[in-house]
Amino acid sequence: xxxxxxxxxxxxxxxxxxxxxxxxxxxxxxxxxxxxxxxxxxxxxxxxxxxxxxxxxxxxxxxxxxxxxxxxxxxxxxxxxxxxxxxxxxxxxxxxxxxxxxxxxxxxxxxxxxxxxxxxxxxxxxxxxxxxxxxxxxxxxxxxxxxxxxxxxxxxxxxxxxxxxxxxxxxxxxxxxxxxxxxxxxxxxxxxxxxxxxxxxxxxxxxxxxxxxxxxxxxxxxxxxxxxxxxxxxxxxxxxxxxxxxxxxxxxxxxxxxxxxxxxxxxxxxxxxxxxxxxxxxxxxxxxxxxxxxxxxxxxxxxxxxxxxxxxxxxxxxxxxxxxxxxxxxxxxxxxxxxxxxxxxxxxxxxxxxxxxxxxxxxxxxxxxxxxxxxxxxxxxxxxxxxxxxxxxxxxxxxxxxxxxxxxxxxxxxxxxxxxxxxxxxxxxxxxxxxxxxxxxxxxxxxxxxxxxxxxxxxxxxxxxxxxxxxxxxxxxxxxxxxxxxxxxxxxxxxxxxxxxxxxxxxxxxxxxxxxxxxxxxxxxxxxxxxxxxxxxxxxxxxxxxxxxxxxxxxxxxxxxxxxxxxxxxxxxxxxxxxxxxxxxxxxxxxxxxxxxxxxxxxxxxxxxxxxxxxxx
Numbered sequence: 001x002x003x004x005x006x007x008x009x010x011x012x013x014x015x016x017x018x019x020x021x022x023x024x025x026x027x028x029x030x031x032x033x034x035x036x037x038x039x040x041x042x043x044x045x046x047x048x049x050x051x052x053x054x055x056x057x058x059x060x061x062x063x064x065x066x067x068x069x070x071x072x073x074x075x076x077x078x079x080x081x082x083x084x085x086x087x088x089x090x091x092x093x094x095x096x097x098x099x100x101x102x103x104x105x106x107x108x109x110x111x112x113x114x115x116x117x118x119x120x121x122x123x124x125x126x127x128x129x130x131x132x133x134x135x136x137x138x139x140x141x142x143x144x145x146x147x148x149x150x151x152x153x154x155x156x157x158x159x160x161x162x163x164x165x166x167x168x169x170x171x172x173x174x175x176x177x178x179x180x181x182x183x184x185x186x187x188x189x190x191x192x193x194x195x196x197x198x199x200x201x202x203x204x205x206x207x208x209x210x211x212x213x214x215x216x217x218x219x220x221x222x223x224x225x226x227x228x229x230x231x232x233x234x235x236x237x238x239x240x241x242x243x244x245x246x247x248x249x250x251x252x253x254x255x256x257x258x259x260x261x262x263x264x265x266x267x268x269x270x271x272x273x274x275x276x277x278x279x280x281x282x283x284x285x286x287x288x289x290x291x292x293x294x295x296x297x298x299x300x301x302x303x304x305x306x307x308x309x310x311x312x313x314x315x316x317x318x319x320x321x322x323x324x325x326x327x328x329x330x331x332x333x334x335x336x337x338x339x340x341x342x343x344x345x346x347x348x349x350x351x352x353x354x355x356x357x358x359x360x361x362x363x364x365x366x367x368x369x370x371x372x373x374x375x376x377x378x379x380x381x382x383x384x385x386x387x388x389x390x391x392x393x394x395x396x397x398x399x400x401x402x403x404x405x406x407x408x409x410x411x412x413x414x415x416x417x418x419x420x421x422x423x424x425x426x427x428x429x430x431x432x433x434x435x436x437x438x439x440x441x442x443x444x445x446x447x448x449x450x451x452x453x454x455x456x457x458x459x460x461x462x463x464x465x466x467x468x469x470x471x472x473x474x475x476x477x478x479x480x481x482x483x484x485x486x487x488x489x490x491x492x493x494x495x496x497x498x499x500x501x502x503x504x505x506x507x508x509x510x511x512x513x514x515x516x517x518x519x520x521x522x523x524x525x526x527x528x529x530x531x532x533x534x535x536x537x538x539x540x541x542x543x544x545x546x547x548x549x550x551x552x553x554x555x556x557x558x559x560x561x562x563x564x565x566x567x568x569x570x571x572x573x574x575x576x577x578x579x580x581x582x583x584x585x586x587x588x589x590x591x592x593x594x595x596x597x598x599x600x601x602x603x604x605x606x607x608x609x610x611x612x613x614x615x616x617x
Contacts, residue, residue: 107132327435
């Protein structure tokens with residue numbers, strides 16, 4: 001296994017991985033039996049493992065702390081494989097020496113330039129203390145299972161992780177450790193071992209600073225307060241934009257920051273073919289800007305910016321300073337080298353092929369479904385050969401409201417991204433393009449513009465990494481994974497949901513008030529459906545919206561080969577998705593309406609023919 005992700009000198013990198021893996025495995029418990037990858041996705045085993053654990057610069061919590069924390073209500077270890085599986089994350093395979101769940105990685109960067117994660121708690125502590133963070137693979141690695149024991153891994157597919165509950169449980173564990181003297185004493189012994197007098201005080205101060213940041217982010221994401229969660233995501237959904245925007249709002253250093261509830265969760269999109277798209281994200285907000293070089297390789301600055309924004313959302317440390325640093329850029333933990341290499345590896349990821357272990361396809365039904373698909377679906381979801389990783393894909397953006405073929409699905413992911421704004425704090429006076437002249441930030445700005453500027457500033461701080469990565473692409477050197485719109489007028493509060501919806505409807509023709517159609521290769525492996533994960537199966541999606549289930553279990557990996565989706569497994573389902581609240585009122589963010597293009601005209605035979613065809617894609 002090649003892991004060049006961990007920041008240490010080349011002669012010690014593999015040894016670091018072994019030591020970290022051994023320590024994690026000892027604490028987390030033994031690894032589970034492996035699963036087999038779905039046929040023909042094109043990655044080697046080494047590439048798979050690098051995808052699962054390649055460091056991107058995510059720094060959630062020091063590794064020693066995470067391994068020492070106990071559950072909030074007991075003295076049992078918090079970060080165990082069993083607990084993480086219960087939250088929907090995947091256990092490491094037997095040959096995975098990190099011992100970490102899939103999608104978790106170690107960052108051992110020198111913390112000298114950092115702010116939030118520059119925490120020291122013992123004498124003689126290294127400035128390269130290992131931190132645990134998350135990677136793309138945590139949310140974009142799927143797995144399906146059958147009742148007779150077949151288990152199939154889907155790389156780049158949507159995961160079933162419950163990110164919201166994971167962070168809540170981690171924060172609850174940390175609070176309990178600070179509050180309970182006996183729990184803190186056990187934590188200190190595990191972290192410090194035999195220690196000098198006074199070091200417990202340093203550890204408590206560092207843990208308190210960590211918790212203060214967590215509380216600040218939680219207050220922005222969930223302004224309703226800890227006893228009333230704005231919206232429960234459940235398994236397989238995350239309001240990624242909401243969390244990223246709120247991280248930027250917090251990093252800006254502004255006092256009395258506006259709240260912007262992260263209440264528009266979406267399904268984790270599947271990643272195969274993503275590098276061929278001209279724009280990505282459900283609302284098409286992020287452009288791909290690939291530059292093909294004489295070597296034949298592609299260097300995509302747009303993808304680098306998009307992925308840097310993702311890392312900001314999942315725990316990158318970025319120092320947005322009050323003094324504008326200009327071309328020196330903002331110091332950050334973002335690993336540009338790995339982000340580029342990950343995107344390059346994803347460009348070689350094929351859609352998963354329907355496995356014969358799930359049943360043989362009916363050729364007659366596939367042919368009939370192909371005809372139906374061409375007549376009713378292909379205008380938005382153009383067919384693409386499963387092995388085609390080169391043809392450019394132009395996004396088909398379908399307005400949410402107004403047009404004759406409006407998609408009509410839940411508007412809040414797009415509407416929040418369009419309307420949320422924040423106090424700019426240390427970004428005030430910085431050019432909105434980060435460099436050059438032109439407009440500068442006032443005291444309040446659109447959060448999407450603040451995100452763009454923070455990303456550009458962070459990348460400016462990584463000029464040397466970018467230059468080295470560009471040079472590798474220019475000369476054909478292998479790149480391996482090493483482990484908007486204008487400003488708003490100042491006002492004094494975030495607008496209410498009612499006001500923001502009115503703004504979104506008034507701007508229904510704006511390109512950002514739309515959702516993207518794309519080719520559907522591998523769509524069978526990506527349940528639940530619609531952008532917000534509100535429809536359990538392909539069969540349900542082909543029903544008229546009024547006939548779709550208003551509640552269903554999410555979190556089980558038991559695969560329904562007939563309707564193509566997940567269904568409840570044995571025992572209590574992990575999470576119950578609800579379209580309506582207890583008073584039968586629609587829950588904003590959970591609507592399963594829309595995407596109705598004559599669904600009622602199909603009979604069940606035609607629906608099953610369409611499904612059989614989509615299994616073949």
